[in-house]
Amino acid sequence: MTTTAPDLAPTDTAPPAELLRRTLRRHASGVTVVTVPGPAGFTATSFTSVSLEPALVSFYLSAGASAAPAVRAAEVFAVHLLGADQEHLARGFARSGTDRFAGVDWTPAAGGVPLLTGVPAWLTAEPVQLRTVGDHLLVVGRVRDAGGPATGTPLVHHNGGFGTFHPVS
Incomplete structure (x- = not known):
């Protein structure tokens, strides 16, 4: 017996990439900025933890992105978790063809990786695995260091826009 969810209409005529795009727009994701020495950086919503022992994290980046060559060459990267008041950073690091670091406060850390000032x-x-997966580059890294005040509400991306999180109870 086949059933269809009441709120979802079948879309078998759409190509799989469009089905994926439409479906994942409904998934809320935390917003990060990934930076590498150069400096280079980009906005990512694909950041996740991989393992606690060893401490590993990962992110994906379009293989054709302007930051991809710098990411492939980097011996260290930084991931910055953005706060609700940092939509300007998310938009700035998502923009192509501009100096993404213009007007952004940052400090070079070990290995020359830029650390953005004021993030939660x-x-x-340290990258331990880089692999092309479809049209993206998967980067897995072993955590070296971490910091920040870990306060405030996060910036969230959902349905093509930015918002924040509010507990339900």
Whole structure:
């Protein structure tokens, strides 16, 4: 017996990439900025933990992105978890063809990786695996260091826009 969810209409005529895009727009994701020495950086919503022992994290980046060559060459990267008041950073680091670091306060950390000032939390990691997966580059890194005040509400991306999180109870 086949059933269809009441709120979802079948879309078998759409190509799989469009089905994926439409479906994942409904998934809320935390917003991060990934930076590497150069400096280079980009906005990512694909950041996740991989393992606690060893401490590993990962993110994906379009293989054709302007930051991809710098990411492939980097011996260290930083992931910055953005707060609700940092939509300007998310938009700035998502923009192509501009100096993404213009007007952004940052400090070079070990290995020359840029650490953005004022983010709720950040970590640095050493890449241990880079793999092309479809049209993206998967980067897995071993956590080296972390910091930040870990306060405030997060910036969240959902349905093509930015928002924040509010507990339900």
